[in-house]
Amino acid sequence: MTSTLLVALALTIQVPPPTTGDDVGRALADESRSLIAAEAEALKALADRLTEEHEGDGAEEVRKLLPRPVDGPGTRVAPLPDVVAPRPKPPAAEDSWRDAIAAIREPVGESFFELARKAADARPPHMGRAAVALREALDRLPDHAETRRLLGYVPHEGGWARPFAVGQLKAGNVAHPTYGWVPEDWVARLELGELPAPYVRGKPTTWLPAAEADGLRSTWRNPWRINTEHFEIRADVPLAEAISFGRRLEAFHDLFFTVMADAIGDDLPLARRFKSPTLQPDANYRPHQVIYYADRDEYRERLRPIAGESVGSDSLGYYDPRGPGKGNRRPAYFFRDVDGQLPVEATLHHEVSHQLLFESAGPNAYLSNAGDYWVFEGLGTYFETVTPLDDGALEVGGLVGARLVEAARSLGARKFLPLEDFLRQNQAAFNREARIHVNYQQAMALAVFLMQGEEGALREPFLDYVRDAYRGRIKRGAGRSLEDRLGIPIDEIERRFKAFYAPYIGG
Template sequence: MTTTLLALAALAFQVPAPMSGTDSARALEAEARAIVDRESEALRSLADRLSKQGEARGAAEIRKLIPAPDDGGPVRLVVLPEVTPPRSTTPADWGKDVEAIRKPAGEAFLDLARKAAAADPPHMARAAFALREAVARIPDDAEVRRLLGYVPHEGGWARPFAVERLKAGNLLHPTYGWVPEDWIRHLELGELPAPAVRGRPTTWLPAAQADGLRSNWRNPWQINTEHFEIRADVPLAEAIKFGRRLEAFHDLFFTLMADVIGDELPLARRFKSPELVPDDSYRPHTVIFYTDRNEYHERLRPVAGDRVGAESLGYYDPKGPGGKGNRRPAYFFRDAGGELPVEATLYHEVSHQLLFESAGRNAYLANTGDYWVFEGLGTYFETTTPTEDGAIEVGGLVGPRLQEAVNSLDARKFLSLGDFLRQDQAAFNRTERIYVNYQQAMALAVFLMQADRGAYREPFLDYVHDAYGGRIKRGSGRSLEDRLGIPVSEIERRLKASYAPEPRR
């Protein structure tokens, strides 16, 4: 017996224990920072040299490439275009020096993405963000492009959906999106097609008149984007803009929530299968966009009944009627002048849709309490904000609901965190508590996703993954506090401190 114990002890000292998910996440984060620090130092040195040589313009351009320090603010994501044409610009005299700095950094980010994807457990969100850093530095690297879902196209890169559109004779119009080439002349004249009549050629009308004929549900506009089928009776330009917001949000959601989606994630499959080529087989999500609140309620009442009350701003039910397979429509309306911007409701409900239609089989009602997490995520995504430079951000302290949440926290309207976490769906949706519960869910989700530069994000999303699968049980060691490694009382203290007003100086 003693000999066996000594042998086991020797083995334990000889073989280090595998890193935990938290340890490997910290190692990956440290490696990412080191890549950026090395690159930034080299770029500053090059910019300083150019300044001394009197090349102020070149120095200024190089300094634009130096990443800003991480201030712990919102998560920022640059939306990747559907088509990237070949690079045709001739580099400046100092361009080769920049490439000599940026290329090794891009290759290091690709290696980091591979490490993150191969870790146990995998860190797919970190892999996804690392690939974005890589493509910004080595845009023509075939493996980076493959992993991000691109295929070669006419000397550049495109996603398969875009390639099929181009093969079909479509062009990407700046206002109206993918349209047949013979539409372009009419669009430039301010014309749109009237509703089609079988057996008759297309009739072109002034845009306002054509939009007017589509302003009821007998003849809605039908728009197909890469990941969505949209039906809308709002003006076509507005519906296209709505679709572009959906696509940008899809990009953000699948990057940030990659670890919750797990093995169902296309990126995860491409990492596992190096020969897997991206294709256009994605099953689109259905979105309905009504022109106003009255039409929304009238059309949705036969589908959802009393579940859509007078205050409803959007609707998605993962178990509701009207779908095929695991696909169900998400419903919205143009809420001009509403308390919440229509974009906030859009991002909230579509986050539910993308989660429940992409993460595999769910059992979210089988948890013991912990229902809050799904509405917490929905309200977290309400903070999604497009930026002027074409990027998209999420997690900022923005929006009327979050401000109301801070007000309710200050007024001590929130439940104690222990009681809040124990609520099931019925308790969460009690009439006398529902508004404050949504506020508390939002405040807690934003805190867990953003506080301390995202320190709680991965443990929280691990908890989300198990909550989605119905694996949160009392006493099972799968609780939120177990993932974070701190008791509920300490989570609550930190939550309150994060929203406390700055002391006056």
């Protein structure tokens, strides 16, 4: 079985709709689908008319706006840019079909903005749907001021920018395509293939050939130090690689807080801005700490005094919410794992998803639950499915990746525990040597099903359960179990879970 086959088979899934108490969520989903369908119908009619009128260029532009075909259960999120330049004024003799497009899309944008408000004002709030609806509104109304504020932008020189980017620009920095935010007077040197040598107090910057400068940073005495909007990174890999690593972190941060909005709850910046119409995006985000080593040996050597023998030969990344740190910020550790058993990006997304959850969702008591430890590794492995798309967007929850392929095989071979037994495992039981690999597979498969299955209808009640698990509220007989959140008996959840994967295991 290959990941390509998994995606191709996704079209064959036919599962009955869930029976849950989330009538508001279903109504919001129906409204969103109706808006998109009505807009698509109007755009198609416009394209057909323009074709008949021999306006081929206009028809082609209109068809580019039609919804993309859906070829699997994954969720697509396009990371938002740091800076949005002012839109150029249209020429005086603008093509009339552009006005026709605006007449169709702008009202839909306004409707999506109202849908976002409705989702945020619901009780309980549906912040994930609000976040997605705002992105839909922005796609159609790029200068909608309130949508921009809610999504973290401030006005900037006739366009829009995030406060972090505004601060960089005011400091005289520019966004270099390879090296990120750098002082403007660095650009000429960078274009000559030079990089700065390690800083020496009281001395001017020394410029060296890039390979030589990177070599001086290849030991942990002088790592590169990089600050992005949400992360503080130390790395002893070449600077271009470290910058690329930081960009992946930022793109993932955007995806994570869109997909996981309902698990973060009131601590979500978007939720706070919805509650306070005067609250502006904050430039002073306390960054998450990330350490990126050049190789596995260095990773193990430097991490062993911190994590002990838990950093074994098969460790690919490490984050401990109870480990040493400052406040609620603790480093996540990675290494450049060339040709490893999992892509570097999969490990990155797994561990950083833990980091973002535990450093953004408030105080936790996740070890106080009666079992249900699986959910944390389930979410981590769920984010291993993040895949970059050709247009710069990211997709999460697709049926891809080596671990999910193995999970389908294990399910077909009946290696998975009965769901009721699986859910009741605590951390020690989940991680016992005889079961750990299959438990990770089952956790991933179950998380993908709950986040993506049945057209995403189970996601919000599942994330309500995640929020309870994070706070240690899962107690036997206390009405906070997964089945209570979903409103579905455990045997029915298991039946639907197996039905979701049946096409991939031949049964």
